[in-house]
Structure formats: structure tokens, C-alpha cells
Amino acid sequence: MTSRDKVQRALRHEAGPVPVDFGSTGLTGLHVSGIAALRAHYGLPDHPVKVSEPYQMLGEVEADLAHALGSDCVGANGRGTMFGFPAEGWHEWRAPWGQVVLVPAGFRPREDASGDVYLFPGGDSTVAPSGHLPAGGYFFDALVRQEPIDEDHLNPADNCEEFTLLDPADIAHWQREFARVRGETRAVVSGIGGTGFGDIALVPATFLKHPKGIRDVSEWYISLLERPDYVHRVFTYQCDIALKNLATFAALAGDTVDVLMICGTDFGTQHSQFCSVATFDALYAPYYRQINDWIHRHTPWKTFKHSCGAIRPLIDRFIDVGFDILNPVQCSATGMDPARLKADFGDRLVFWGGGVDTQHTLPFGTPAEVRTQVTERLRTFSPGGGFVFNTIHNIQARTPVANIVAMVDAVRDFNGTPA
Amino acid sequence: MAELTELTTAVATGQRAATLRLTQELLAAGHTPSSLVERALVPGMAIVGEQFKRNEIFVPEMLIAARAMKEALKILEPLLIAAGIKPKYTVIIGTVQGDLHDIGKNLISMMWRGAGFAVVDLGTNVSAERYLAAALEHQARLIGLSALLTTTMPAMKETVRVLKAAGVPHLRVVVGGAPITQQFADEIGADGYAADAGSAVELAHRLLAPAA
Numbered sequence: 001m002t003s004r005d006k007v008q009r010a011l012r013h014e015a016g017p018v019p020v021d022f023g024s025t026g027l028t029g030l031h032v033s034g035i036a037a038l039r040a041h042y043g044l045p046d047h048p049v050k051v052s053e054p055y056q057m058l059g060e061v062e063a064d065l066a067h068a069l070g071s072d073c074v075g076a077n078g079r080g081t082m083f084g085f086p087a088e089g090w091h092e093w094r095a096p097w098g099q100v101v102l103v104p105a106g107f108r109p110r111e112d113a114s115g116d117v118y119l120f121p122g123g124d125s126t127v128a129p130s131g132h133l134p135a136g137g138y139f140f141d142a143l144v145r146q147e148p149i150d151e152d153h154l155n156p157a158d159n160c161e162e163f164t165l166l167d168p169a170d171i172a173h174w175q176r177e178f179a180r181v182r183g184e185t186r187a188v189v190s191g192i193g194g195t196g197f198g199d200i201a202l203v204p205a206t207f208l209k210h211p212k213g214i215r216d217v218s219e220w221y222i223s224l225l226e227r228p229d230y231v232h233r234v235f236t237y238q239c240d241i242a243l244k245n246l247a248t249f250a251a252l253a254g255d256t257v258d259v260l261m262i263c264g265t266d267f268g269t270q271h272s273q274f275c276s277v278a279t280f281d282a283l284y285a286p287y288y289r290q291i292n293d294w295i296h297r298h299t300p301w302k303t304f305k306h307s308c309g310a311i312r313p314l315i316d317r318f319i320d321v322g323f324d325i326l327n328p329v330q331c332s333a334t335g336m337d338p339a340r341l342k343a344d345f346g347d348r349l350v351f352w353g354g355g356v357d358t359q360h361t362l363p364f365g366t367p368a369e370v371r372t373q374v375t376e377r378l379r380t381f382s383p384g385g386g387f388v389f390n391t392i393h394n395i396q397a398r399t400p401v402a403n404i405v406a407m408v409d410a411v412r413d414f415n416g417t418p419a
Numbered sequence: 420m421a422e423l424t425e426l427t428t429a430v431a432t433g434q435r436a437a438t439l440r441l442t443q444e445l446l447a448a449g450h451t452p453s454s455l456v457e458r459a460l461v462p463g464m465a466i467v468g469e470q471f472k473r474n475e476i477f478v479p480e481m482l483i484a485a486r487a488m489k490e491a492l493k494i495l496e497p498l499l500i501a502a503g504i505k506p507k508y509t510v511i512i513g514t515v516q517g518d519l520h521d522i523g524k525n526l527i528s529m530m531w532r533g534a535g536f537a538v539v540d541l542g543t544n545v546s547a548e549r550y551l552a553a554a555l556e557h558q559a560r561l562i563g564l565s566a567l568l569t570t571t572m573p574a575m576k577e578t579v580r581v582l583k584a585a586g587v588p589h590l591r592v593v594v595g596g597a598p599i600t601q602q603f604a605d606e607i608g609a610d611g612y613a614a615d616a617g618s619a620v621e622l623a624h625r626l627l628a629p630a631a
Contacts (some may be wrong), residue, residue, distance in 0.1 A: 103457045134544045138516040138570050217522060221479045222486070225433075269523075270597040271614055272474050279479075313474075359598040396569050 003072035007187035007258060011302050011324070011350055017415045018378055020389045021352065024073035024189035025261050026053045027306045027327060028353070030395040030404075031138060032101050035059030037401040042068040048092055050102040054119070055082035055131065055206065057095070058394060066186070069408050073388075076181050076190040076257065077172040083107070083131060084122040084138075096140065096231060097397070109133075114146060118143075120280040121209045130206040138397035142204035146216040148156030154232035158213030162205055163241040165242070165246050174252045187258040191306070192249045194242045196263035197235050197287050198224075200274075221235030224279055231283055236273050239287045243294055250299050259325065263306045265328040268309015271334040278311055285321050294323025304352065308393065310334040312341070319348050328393040329354030331377075337378045351381050352388040356407055361397045367406035374410040382414075421445050423459045426491070430463030431470075433483030435490050440485075442491045452498040456535060460488055460495075464533025468617030478526070484530035492532070506537040508627050511553045512563040513541035514596075515574040520567035525598055526616040529564055534620045536561075546613065547581035554582070559626055560589055564609075565620070566596040575599070578606040583608055591626045595619060 001009075001065045006019040023029040030038070035049045042065065050060040051266050052075075061071060081085050085106020093103045106123030115135030120127060131140035166174075181188050183362055205211040213367060214220050214230070223231055265284075266276050276284075293301050293329070302324040307314070312335035318326060330349045331338050340353060361373050381387040389411050393403060421444040445455055467484045472474040479519040501504075510531055514524050521543050533539045534616055539557050540551055550562055562582060566575045582592050593611040594604050604612035611626055614620035 134517050135518055136574070137519075141519040148585060216527070218482050222482050225479045231621060269478070272471070273477055275477050275479060279477075359569055360600075365574075399574075413474050 002185040004187045008386045019072040021073040022071040024075040027399045032059035044079045050095040074186040127209045159234045187261040190262035199265040244264040260301045267307045268311035288321040325350040327352040353390045355389045370406040371410045378414045426459035429461040430464040435487045438487040452495045461579035472617035509537040509557045510558045510561040511559045513545035514565045516541040518571035519543045525617045530616040547578040
């Protein structure tokens with residue numbers, strides 16, 4: 001059975017060995033420092049790790065490390081980055097924590113005397129920076145650039161600048177990317193961007209040089225209540241572009257892709273939701289349904305929805321609008337008990353995550369505690385398939401490598417596969 | 420004639436224009452600025468905190484309520500200052516060093532302001548030394564530390580250590596944020612933990628009560 005077979009079986013809710021994902025998306029990966037530590041642990045060639053996602057400073061899980069970790073998935077990734085420069089033209093950069101990493105050509109940071117690091121949209125340092133890595137930090141956060149809001153002259157088109165049709169350079173990139181992963185024995189996870197609605201990480205538009213419209217985080221949340229027509233018009237435009245791009249992408253991808261990452265919009269906080277179920281129904285559901293319906297009518301792909309937090313009241317809604325897969329299954333949040341989730345939704349939804357708590361157990365527990373929790377989660381989520389093992393969101397910096405290895409070993413032992 | 424309860428409702432439901440109009444009408448009708456704060460704004464924001472705790476409202480509703488409250492305070496605060504009336508307590512809030520996240524911290528800040536405290540918001544990426552300096556400068560009784568990241572939880576621990584080591588009498592330190600738990604708060608020696616913005620108001624009242 002290939003890795004891809006394992007994943008496909010789990011996606012069909014059939015019992016079998018539990019497939020694993022480390023690093024196929026920007027939501028299921030590892031901080032670049034953890035990648036280096038794991039490469040050293042497993043005795044893999046020592047070279048600067050490529051930063052696959054510069055915003056969260058995630059590192060590339062190369063095939064040799066994927067094999068060591070037992071990962072069954074590989075990403076087919078888009079051309080762009082969160083900072084608008086393409087992920088190409090690599091050069092070395094010494095990160096503030098001392099690690100030499102490979103970053104794209106457009107990654108030209110400005111570092112100030114206090115140790116803070118700033119990144120610029122499109123790599124253009126003549127405009128205001130859009131990313132800030134504070135001294136002592138391990139990844140970037142968005143710098144909000146909000147022009148004064150004139151309620152009488154708000155134009156939804158201003159919040160649509162980022163939604164564009166795939167251009168010839170994008171198409172050429174995808175052709176190369178699919179050539180790279182075609183014939184893979186691992187499951188291919190991809191994503192085209194622009195299919196997630198109202199993702200708060202994307203609202204500040206770190207990739208745009210002069211973002212217009214509603215770009216402040218609080219103002220965006222306020223817009224859900226006070227400017228619903230504006231939000232609808234943004235989502236309508238975005239959905240129209242996304243559907244056209246999906247058709248282009250599907251023609252290029254064919255059956256190479258197994259899973260499409262649709263949306264990273266977080267609907268949960270640690271203890272509650274970011275909006276009511278009624279707001280979800282009115283504002284988001286119509287657009288998610290269009291995207292999922294198109295994919296299910298035209299492709300064999302399964303659709304992947306990411307949302308952190310206490311989202312139990314919304315899970316039925318996610319299923320209803322056509323999502324097949326839920327990530328990261330934040331079991332530490334209120335109402336997200338693993339056994340209850342499996343019992344209530346396990347026959348209708350694939351859990352891609354939930355494998356271990358990255359807020360507490362993985363970074364701060366002992367290897368024995370990690371092993372215990374991982375084994376419990378495997379026992380809870382794996383019966384009848386419908387489970388792809390992954391940590392709850394990306395593995396953060398400063399996570400002890402012994403804990404990551406304990407997790408990997410626990411999965412391997414559970415599956416009964418030799419190291 | 421406008422009633423205080425109308426202003427309470429206007430704040431709790433985030434009606435900015437109505438809050439502004441009612442504040443002006445109630446002042447014109449002879450209500451004092453401090454009575455509007457204590458008998459209308461504070462109860463309005465208490466309703467918001469309770470509803471948020473019960474998952475009846477969510478972040479957007481809370482944000483618009485806080486914005487309405489701020490509209491009223493824009494009118495009332497200059498009048499309170501002119502009359503020499505100061506909030507009973509000053510509290511300091513900020514996100515710990517290395518962490519730039521502020522949605523949760525801002526919600527607590529709004530709720531504390533809505534509870535009638537003077538709030539000094541130091542923003543994000545705040546060092547232990549800055550918290551301490553602000554507490555001394557403003558003679559604060561309470562400091563709230565926020566962290567979203569597991570990677571900045573050690574900074575929270577260090578901040579609590581520095582603040583406790585300073586030995587400022589009557590100064591309490593409370594913590595919160597997505598990965599923070601009561602257990603972690605206890606481990607690092609914080610005086611309290613709140614899981615949400617509504618609970619943070621109760622926690623502050625409990626710690627600042629004269630018997631405390």
C-alpha cells in the first residue's frame with residue numbers, strides 16, 4: 001500500500017493504517033528551526049533549510065525528512081508568498097536565533113538596532129513594511145496599514161485587489177509543480193489561494209504595497225455586523241475569480257491532486273467563536289458552498305477547511321457547505337473533546353489534525369507525556385478511517401526535538417510499521 | 420426624557436449614534452458625568468461581558484459595544500477631569516515581549532475601561548521593565564499580561580518574575596491569552612488568570628477589592 005493509498009483510504013472513511021502529514025501545507029508544517037533539529041537528529045545531510053513559508057517561518061520538509069517522519073503527504077505549492085514576492089531565487093539569511101536558512105530573492109529584510117526585523121511587500125523597501133518579526137520572536141506578524149475609513153465612500157473593489165486570475169507565470173509554475181509531484185507515491189495536497197473567505201491573516205494584505213479598503217483586523221470584524229453588504233460584494237467578486245481559477249487549475253492538475261486546501265479562516269477562539277452561527281450562515285456559507293460544489297462536481301478532490309479554536313457549534317455547518325476535511329481539530333479548545341468529535345462527526349468529516357496539543361503537551365510536556373497523548377488520540381480518531389495524523393497546527397519554534405521524535409515513534413508503533 | 424437604561428442598552432448593543440445622542444441628552448437633563456459612567460456605561464459593558472461569557476455575543480458585537488462606549492467617554496472624560504474626578508483604580512495592560520498579538524488584549528482593555536478603571540495600554544511586545552516602569556509611574560494596582568504564542572509564554576513567566584521581584588506593595592499581576600491556563604498562571608506565580616474578557620473584569624474587581 002502506498003502512502004497515497006493510505007490517505008485515500010482514510011479519506012473514504014475506511015479502516016487501515018493511520019496516514020500522516022508533516023509539511024504538505026502552511027498549516028500542517030514545522031518551524032524552520034525544528035526542521036534543522038530533526039534533520040540533525042535523523043542524521044540527514046546538513047544544509048540550510050529552505051523557508052517554505054516566510055510569514056510563519058515554516059521550513060521545507062524534504063523527501064528524506066518526510067520519509068524519516070513517516071509523512072504520507074506532499075504539497076504542491078503556489079508560486080507566491082505572504083509577502084507578495086515569489087518563492088524562488090534562493091539565498092542564505094541568518095535568522096535572529098542564529099540559524100542560517102534559505103529565503104527567496106524578494107526576502108530583503110531591514111533589521112534595526114534593537115533586533116527587530118521588517119519585511120516589505122514584494123521585497124520593495126521603498127514602501128512601508130508589512131511584516132514585523134520582533135526581537136526574540138520566531139516569525140513575522142502583519143503590520144496593519146489602514147488608511148482612514150470614509151464610510152460614505154467605501155468601495156468593495158478596494159478589498160478585491162488581491163483576487164486575480166491565474167496569469168501565464170502562475171500557469172507555468174503549476175505545470176512545473178505538477179510535473180514534480182506527478183508519479184509521487186504520496187498523497188498530493190495543494191491550494192490555489194483566493195478560496196478562503198475573510199481569512200483574518202490575509203485581511204491586512206502583507207503582499208500588497210498599498211492596501212486599500214478595510215485592512216484593520218478589528219474593523220474587519222466590525223464589518224461583519226455593520227457592513228455586511230460590503231463584505232458580500234467582496235466575497236461575491238472573490239468567489240467569481242476563484243471559480244474561474246479552479247477551472248484553470250483543474251485542467252492543469254487533473255487527478256494529480258488528492259486534497260485541496262480551501263480556507264484558513266479561523267472561526268474559533270480558545271473558548272468561543274469569532275462569529276455567530278447566524279453570521280456564518282448569512283455571510284460565509286453561500287460562498288463556501290459554491291466552491292465546494294464546483295470541486296465535487298468537476299474533480300475527485302477532497303476539500304480541506306482549517307479553523308482553529310472552539311468551533312464545535314459550526315462543524316455541522318462546515319459539513320453542510322461541503323467541506324470534507326477539518327483541520328487542525330484543536331482539542332484543547334472549549335467543546336472540542338476528541339471522543340465527542342469523533343462520535344458526533346466522524347462518519348461525515350475527516351479529521352486532519354488533533355494528534356497532539358501544540359499549545360501545551362508537545363512544547364512543554366515530557367516525551368512520555370507526548371507519547372501517551374498521541375497514542376490516546378490515535379485510538380480515538382482512527383477507528384473506521386477518517387483521520388490523518390497531524391499536530392494541532394504547525395509545530396512551533398522551541399519545541400524539544402525529543403518530543404517531536406516521541407510523537408513520530410508513537411504513530412509508527414501504533415501503525416505497527418518498522419522504524 | 421431619555422432614561423439611563425436607554426444609554427445602558429445603547430452601549431450594550433453597540434449603537435454608536437444613539438450612545439452619543441443619549442449621553443448629550445442625559446447631561447443636558449442634569450445627570451452628572453460620573454453618574455452616567457457608573458449607572459449607564461459600566462452596567463452596559465457588564466451586560467456585554469456576561470453575554471460574551473455565555474457565548475450569546477461574539478468578538479464583533481463586543482467591538483461595536485466598546486466603540487459605542489468610547490464615543491460616550493470622549494464626551495464624559497474631559498468633564499470628569501475638569502471636575503477633578505479620577506477613576507478609583509489604574510490598571511496596566513500589554514502583550515508580553517516578542518508577541519505582537521493584541522485582539523484579546525484589546526478586548527480586556529475595553530472591558531476594564533468599561534468597568535470604570537483607568538487603563539494604561541502599553542500595546543504589544545512589552546518588556547518586563549516597561550510594565551514595571553508604567554506601574555510605578557501610574558501607581559497602578561493591577562497589571563494584565565497577554566500572550567498568544569507558546570513561544571512567548573517564557574516571556575510571560577520572566578515578566579511575572581521581574582514584577583514580583585520588584586516587591587511593589589499592593590501590585591497584582593494577572594495573565595491571559597489562548598495558551599494560558601490557570602495551572603500555568605499558578606506555576607509562574609501570577610495572582611490570577613482569566614479565560615475571557617468578562618471574567619477579566621470579575622478577576623480585577625476581586626483582586627482590587629479593599630479586603631484583598
